[in-house]
Amino acid sequence: MTEPAPALSWPPTVAQIKIDQKIEPDDTRDDVRLQQVLDAAIVFVRSRRPRFNYDSEPESTLPAPTHDLILGTMRLAFRWHTRRRSPDALIAMGELGSTRVPSFDPDIEQLLRIGRYAKAVIG
Template sequence: MSRVLEAKPWVTLGELKNELDEDETDERPDDPAEDERLQRDLDAAVAFVERVHKGRFNFNFDPLCDLPAPDADLKLGTLMLARRWDTRRRSPDGLVTMADQGSARVQSFDPDIDRLLRLGRHARPVVG
């Protein structure tokens, strides 16, 4: 009899909401549509990070795998990536309006996220 292990997620919607400074004490009612959009951003960020770091981390927490579990840098970088994608989704023109400071441009890349996730010029060197 085979037993299928259901992998727990290594980052959660609750952690993303915390990263966005949203919590259960907010006065705004829960919006299932917004949760669905956030979950979609998070799922895309997780899929991207798992694809980029395939073979480096044990994303499924498989007890038979010798790879390390995702570390704090990878988790924070993934949450920050999902947050950035959420911000860009809410500002299709690339600008975000702040009441007291006017408008600001939403960056299409973030060097801090690149460092945490080891992307771009911060990626590990590979041969071949």
């Protein structure tokens, strides 16, 4: 019987990324780099989506970060990690050849509501 995945929480952790990406928890080879890109993704998301109570301040009227925002942050961090391993934006796929790692991902942009999925701003 498999254990249920832990609930998503803010800020996301490297352990949560490993669960999402099916990386063994005892595989610590990339933990330092994953933490670096995760920290950068957290700062990026906080700057692009400021209307959340990221610090769990009790008096705040802002909502807590939503699951789509947390998942989007984790996936953005892992995308940056993957692109770092491939400066030319190509990843070897063994016998299948290579594939391109795009610089943007519409699913991540939708989760985070950034890029072309951002809400329109007037004024």
